[in-house]
Amino acid sequence: MKLALALLASAAALLQGSSEPAFTPVQPELLSMPGSLSNAWADYDRDGDLDMALSLKSGAIRLYRNDRGTLTSVGDALGLPTSGHEYRAISWGDYDGDGNLDLFAGATPRDKPSALFRNDGTRFQDVAASVGLTIPGRVSRQNNWVDYDNDGDMDLYATNRAGGNRLYRNDGGRFAPVAAGPNETGFTVGSCWLDYDRDGDLDVFVANQSGPDSLWRNDGAAFVNVAAALGMADTGRTRDDGGVGCAIGDYDADGALDIFVPNYGRNTLWKGDGKAFTNVAAAAGVDLDNHAVGAAWGDYDNDGDQDLSVMNYTGEPGKQVPRNHLFRNDGGRFTQVLTQGGPLDRGDHGDHGVAWADFDRDGDLDLSITKGYTDVGGHYVFRNELPSAQARRSLQVYVLDARGRYTQPGAEVRLFDAAGRVLGVGQVQTGGGYGAQGAVPVHFGLPRPGRVTVEVTFMSAAGRKVQTVRNVDPARHAGRWLVVKRRV
Numbered sequence: 271m272k273l274a275l276a277l278l279a280s281a282a283a284l285l286q287g288s289s290e291p292a293f294t295p296v297q298p299e300l301l302s303m304p305g306s307l308s309n310a311w312a313d314y315d316r317d318g319d320l321d322m323a324l325s326l327k328s329g330a331i332r333l334y335r336n337d338r339g340t341l342t343s344v345g346d347a348l349g350l351p352t353s354g355h356e357y358r359a360i361s362w363g364d365y366d367g368d369g370n371l372d373l374f375a376g377a378t379p380r381d382k383p384s385a386l387f388r389n390d391g392t393r394f395q396d397v398a399a400s401v402g403l404t405i406p407g408r409v410s411r412q413n414n415w416v417d418y419d420n421d422g423d424m425d426l427y428a429t430n431r432a433g434g435n436r437l438y439r440n441d442g443g444r445f446a447p448v449a450a451g452p453n454e455t456g457f458t459v460g461s462c463w464l465d466y467d468r469d470g471d472l473d474v475f476v477a478n479q480s481g482p483d484s485l486w487r488n489d490g491a492a493f494v495n496v497a498a499a500l501g502m503a504d505t506g507r508t509r510d511d512g513g514v515g516c517a518i519g520d521y522d523a524d525g526a527l528d529i530f531v532p533n534y535g536r537n538t539l540w541k542g543d544g545k546a547f548t549n550v551a552a553a554a555g556v557d558l559d560n561h562a563v564g565a566a567w568g569d570y571d572n573d574g575d576q577d578l579s580v581m582n583y584t585g586e587p588g589k590q591v592p593r594n595h596l597f598r599n600d601g602g603r604f605t606q607v608l609t610q611g612g613p614l615d616r617g618d619h620g621d622h623g624v625a626w627a628d629f630d631r632d633g634d635l636d637l638s639i640t641k642g643y644t645d646v647g648g649h650y651v652f653r654n655e656l657p658s659a660q661a662r663r664s665l666q667v668y669v670l671d672a673r674g675r676y677t678q679p680g681a682e683v684r685l686f687d688a689a690g691r692v693l694g695v696g697q698v699q700t701g702g703g704y705g706a707q708g709a710v711p712v713h714f715g716l717p718r719p720g721r722v723t724v725e726v727t728f729m730s731a732a733g734r735k736v737q738t739v740r741n742v743d744p745a746r747h748a749g750r751w752l753v754v755k756r757r758v
Contacts, residue, residue, distance in 0.1 A: 290609050291570060291596070293637060293652035296629075297341055303332070306640040306649035308705035311627040312362035312371050314389060318750070320627050320710060323362070323373055324649055327642055329354030331375060331387075333394075339630035341651070349394040355382040361707035363415030363424045364676035365401075366443045371676070371709055374403070376410025380432060384410065402445040407433055411459045412515075414701045416472050416679050418451075418463075418488060420731040424676070427451075427474065429458040435476070452476065452486035452493045460515030463680050463700035464527050468544050470733035472680045472700070475529055477513030483531065500546050511535035517702040519567030519576045520695035521554070522602045525684065527697060532562030532580055555604040556597055558582070561590060564704030568626030568635045570654060572663045574693060574717030575599040579624050579637065581704065592621040594639070614652065623704040628713060631749050634661040635713055640704075663719070665744040666711035668751040669698050669726055672758045676709075682727040683712040683754075688720055711751045716744060726754050 305327030311320045315335065322341065324332040330352050333345030346352050350373075357375035364371050370389040377384045383404035387394040398404045409432035415424045423440045430436070435458050437451030456478030463472040467487060474493075476484040482503035486493040497503040517530045522541070529547065531538040536557045540547035551557035561583040567576045578597040583590035594615040597604035608615045614637070623640035630636065634654040641648045654661070669681045679700045685693040696712035716722070724739040737757055 290607055290612055290614075291598075292655035293614055294655055295613075296636075296651040296653050298648075298650075300334075300341060300343065301649040301651060303648060304328075305642045306623075307356070307358055307642045308360050308623045309625055309638050309640055309649065309703075310360050310362055310373075310706040310708045311625055311629070311638065312709035314362070314371050314373075316369070319631055320629050320708075322627075322629070322638065322651070323360055324640075325357040325360050325375060325705075327356055329356055331357065331360065331373070336629055341629075345394075348392075350387060351385075355379050357385065357410065359410045359413050359705035361413040361415055361701075362709040363426075363679070363707070365415070365424050365426075365440060367423060367671075367675055369673075369675040374413050374415070374426065376405070376413050376428060376705075377408060378410055380407050380409055384408065384428070401443060403438065405436065408436075409433070411705055412461050412701055413707065414461055414463055414474070414679075415707060416463045416474075416700055417729065418472055419490075420471060420729055422671075424679070427461060427463070429461050429476070430455075431457050431459060431479065435461070450492040452484070452495070454478075454484060454495070456481045456484065457512070460513065460531075460701065460704065462516040462518050462529065462702055464518050464529075464697065465680065465682070465729060465734070466527065466542060466544075466547075468734060470729055470731070470735075472729055475516050477516045477531055478507075479512035479514060479534070481507060481512070483513045502540065502547055507535075513538075514563050515565055515702065515704050517565040517567050517578070518697050518700065519578075521567070521576050521578070521599060523575060523692055523694055525692055525695055527682070527695065530556070530565050530567070530578060532565045532582075534561050535559060537562055537580070554602060555606075556580075558595070560584060560593070563622045564624045564640075566624045566626050566703045568637075569599075569664075569694075569713065569715035570596070570626070570635050570637070570656075571598065572634055572656065572660055572715030574715050575601070576694070576696075578604065579626070579639075581622055581624050581639065583621070623706055625703045625706060625708060626713070627708065627710055628666065632658070632661045633664045633666075633748060662745070662748045663716045665714045665716060665722065665724075665742070665747060666751045667696075667714070667724060667726070668711040668753045670753060670755050672756045674753070674755050678728060678756060679707075680729055683714075684725040684727070685714050685716075686723040686725065687718070688722075690723075693717065693722060724752065724754065726756075728756055
């Protein structure tokens with residue numbers, strides 16, 4: 271009885287904004303290794319729960335198999351590297367369409383190759399050289415698996431912090447560079463794909479650490495940078511105030527996707543309307559003047575709107591220390607809810623990459639953050655301790671191709687209540703979180719009980735294709751995903 275009252279009090283305080291959200295560290299003894307750089311979640315073994323991949327400064331790529339909320343390190347036994355050169359970005363995607371998620375790792379040293387670890391269902395093998403994805407001369411920060419040409423397979427966009435970005439077209443499992451792609455040189459750190467103009471193909475936002483950011487409109491035969499025309503090109507920036515990443519979400523649930531950009535300097539929140547964007551960061555309360563790095567949207571309190579986790583540094587150049595932020599969304603206005611020195615912002619808990627994932631399948635989003643840039647190394651997974659009734663007030667939608675083999679990056683998912691009102695909008699991941707792309711369900715917190723309608727918008731050569739699942743009872747999907755397969 272006492273415990274139940276405490277949980278109720280905790281939930282009430284959370285909803286009223288009077289307490290810091292409750293998160294607890296998961297298996298810290300297992301995840302205490304130094305130098306965590308990027309993290310990405312996916313169900314690599316197809317057992318119904320999310321597993322975690324990490325890249326480390328040592329050159330190792332750790333893979334942690336998830337068994338009902340317990341993590342076990344299995345990467346070395348499955349063929350992933352235990353040492354070598356550094357990979358700063360890792361991304362899950364099924365490049366060969368065999369139903370097994372493969373892992374691409376972008377190399378940090380310019381003289382070292384990137385790697386593509388093919389998953390054959392039993393082991394991982396680096397096939398980058400044989401398929402044309404070693405990408406020499408690259409300093410990696412972000413990889414994006416996307417189907418930019420709507421031909422049904424996963425293409426790859428590789429950013430470069432020290433040279434030109436490059437888009438690679440997938441032709442039957444082999445890759446060739448696209449001459450007319452968004453191949454700029456801007457010391458690019460982050461990139462995210464979305465159909466901003468709603469024409470049925472994916473465009474790409476590019477966060478540049480030097481010079482203005484870009485928005486490349488996909489016109490089929492070529493890409494056109496429309497950032498200046500849309501008022502999104504902040505000219506005159508240097509490496510001291512440039513863009514570092516991007517995160518796609520719909521913070522105001524108006525049906526249009528928005529872009530948050532963590533910056534060296536003041537953060538940007540581009541509110542989309544389906545045609546253009548307006549910077550509303552100041553009005554929304556997220557325009558901090560800081561050294562921001564990774565960011566990720568996620569409804570951690572299951573109240574129906576998307577909250578925002580941002581990794582930052584504060585202090586003078588050369589003396590900066592991590593300062594994490596978690597912005598609770600209250601109707602489109604954000605409040606920073608972390609206490610400096612608290613469980614999620616102790617200074618030794620996270621500094622770059624961040625990802626949300628419901629790894630324990632209880633219905634709420636857990637938090638995964640890297641720790642590679644201070645003397646105290648490690649990686650951190652924090653379990654979200656929402657009361658169980660509040661945690662179950664959610665729905666997770668896993669979007670797959672028609673054969674149920676692989677996720678559909680860039681597909682949009684919308685939820686409607688019985689009256690037809692929009693409850694939320696999400697996107698199948700195309701990047702974000704700093705240096706990572708997962709293959710995870712789209713998570714929705716539900717502001718009120720009742721059946722919902724799920725609407726999935728797929729990209730296609732014939733335009734946007736909408737597929738609807740009606741009369742969905744979220745309670746029936748507690749602890750599991752609603753799987754939506756693309757119609758042929």
